Each structure stands twice: as structure tokens, then as C-alpha cells.
Amino acid sequence: MKHIGILGGSFDPPHTGHLLIAEHVRDALELDEVWFIPTFVSPHKDTLQTSPNERLEMLDRAINENDQFKLSTVEMERQGTSYTVDTMTLLNERHSDTTFYFIIGADMVAYLPHWHDINKLTQLVTFVGVKRRGYELQTDYPIVQVDIPMIDISSTDIRQRIKAGKTIKYIVPHAVETYINERRLYE
Known part of the structure; x- marks a missing residue:
């Protein structure tokens, strides 16, 4: 039996916080892999700033x-x-x-009652909750909690930094920063 973590999201853009969460959950739960699944259209976000192909890249x-x-x-x-x-x-x-473990931040743990068909979903996957500043890891739904180093990064903040002409060095991987700069994304 394989044990796979799932990290879903818009990844607009992906950042070091995503990587840190994935690696620490993978290690803590001894997962074989973590699969990153970018959403096509998110039910939780109004708009995406980049195309599906740009987010995939x-x-x-x-x-x-x-x-x-x-x-x-x-x-x-x-x-x-x-x-x-x-x-x-x-x-x-x-x-x-395969046994799947769906990794979510504490903000999404709080939002679980509003997820589409949540009762069926809890039968399909084990939820793994990680801390996020300003949120508690409390829910009536079953979750496995994993402690990770706290890192306060969000894609929204990164997009705002770019618009303001501020650096994103070390907040996103170098290859992502290069791609954003080459394509002039989020400006």
C-alpha cells in the first residue's frame, strides 16, 4: 500500500511555504510522495492572476x-x-x-464544514491539518495534526510585493522567481 500526500491549491504563485509544508508532512507521516495538484478553477477563490499553464510551469x-x-x-x-x-x-x-492524505492549512480546517460534499470526502481521504497564524486546528471532522515550522507566507502577499516593486527572493524558489520576472507576472 502506498501512502501519498496531496497538496492542492491555486499555487498563484507557488512559494517556499508550500514546499516546507509538503516536506514536513511527508517526513512526519512517512509518506512515499506528495502530489501537488493545482486547481483549474478554485471554488474558494474569486479570480486567478495567471493562466493554468503558467501556474503549472x-x-x-x-x-x-x-x-x-x-x-x-x-x-x-x-x-x-x-x-x-x-x-x-x-x-x-x-x-x-493507495491511501491518500489531503494536506490543508488551519484556515481550510476551519472552512471544512463548507467544503462541497464534505461527508463523502472524509470517507475518501485522511485530512492532515497544519498550523497557520491566526487560525486554530479545531474541527468536528477527523484530521491528523502535524506540527511544522511556522512560516508566514501567502501567494496574496507575494503578488502584492511584486506589484509594489519589492523583492520576493527566498520567498519563492529561485526558478519560480526567474519565471515570474521573465514573464513580468503579477505586475
């Missing part, structure tokens, strides 16, 4: 140095609004020999 560049990180395009292939329950149903059908 940035994410590929962000994770390419870790052999235990994989990029899954399952939501991009399906297009439309990306509901986790649909993604996990599909992944469970395709990988019946």
Missing part, C-alpha cells in the same frame, strides 16, 4: 529538485470548478492500492 519549477514531489494535472485535465471530492473520487478509482 511555476509549480513544476518549484518542485523539480525533490524526487518525492510530483505534479498532478488531474484537475487541469478535468477543467471547470475543482471540487476536492471529485478529484479524490477519481484518484481513489485510479490508485486503489
